[in-house]
């Protein structure tokens with residue numbers, strides 16, 4: 001029997017004034033898996049994330065997360081659901097006036113009543129997980145962009161979230177540093193078991209992290225498939241996306257695999 005989804009969007013529609021951005025978006029994410037949402041710029045990927053985070057409400061449709069319909073629930077229930085979210089957006093938004101330790105400790109201090117001794121343990125554990133031992137007393141301006149992202153990742157994970165949301169987690173990083181973030185993300189997920197939703201333009205590299213890839217085009221999800229099946233899909237939107245982002249080599253591989 002198929003596992004109940006931890007996140008489910010049903011026929012979500014959203015317009016801004018005259019502009020319809022989402023027109024019947026459907027998505028299901030199974031617990032412990034990683035969904036990568038791709039699509040051309042301006043299609044509405046961030047708008048989908050904002051619906052999942054409860055920061056935007058759809059004009060119609062449902063957004064069910066952790067058993068709660070975010071479109072109907074009360075503020076208190078929404079707050080409870082969001083306690084289980086970890087978030088890393090492209091501009092990491094660390095507080096410049098706080099050192100690395102305090103930046104990572106922030107969600108625990110804001111969302112829990114955990115004693116300081118336990119907070120220390122948790123923060124040091126996540127910093128170690130991100131290879132940031134010894135950086136706890138540094139300020140954001142004193143560390144590199146790659147380290148700042150790792151601090152952001154440690155902060156997103158410090159509450160041991162059930163779901164993490166990443167919007168372009170490697171923007172501004174070179175290939176080497178992006179790979180480092182992906183590796184840390186992968187290891188952390190294996191250890192902590194969270195569900196992840198990632199919006200990214202880093203195709204095809206991001207596919208390595210994905211259990212399923214969803215293409216948003218023409219205001220809908222055109223397909224939500226495992227990466228290999230995505231690359232071989234017959235859906236014209238997906239084919240066009242694969243050819244544009246990954247080059248014609250993938251199209252010829254597709255022809256071969258279809259004819260063999």
Ligand SMILES: Nc1ncnc2c1ncn2[C@@H]1O[C@H](COP(=O)(O)OP(=O)(O)OP(=O)(O)O)[C@@H](O)[C@H]1O
Nearest residue numbers: 016019021039040041042043044045046047048201
């Ligand atoms: N709060 C808002 N008010 C009005 N329009 C909005 C709002 N948020 C998003 N939009 C519009 O919705 C569309 C989709 O935006 P969104 O940022 O989700 O695209 P995206 O797919 O994430 O793009 P990118 O890959 O460039 O980040 C855009 O045309 C944007 O201008």
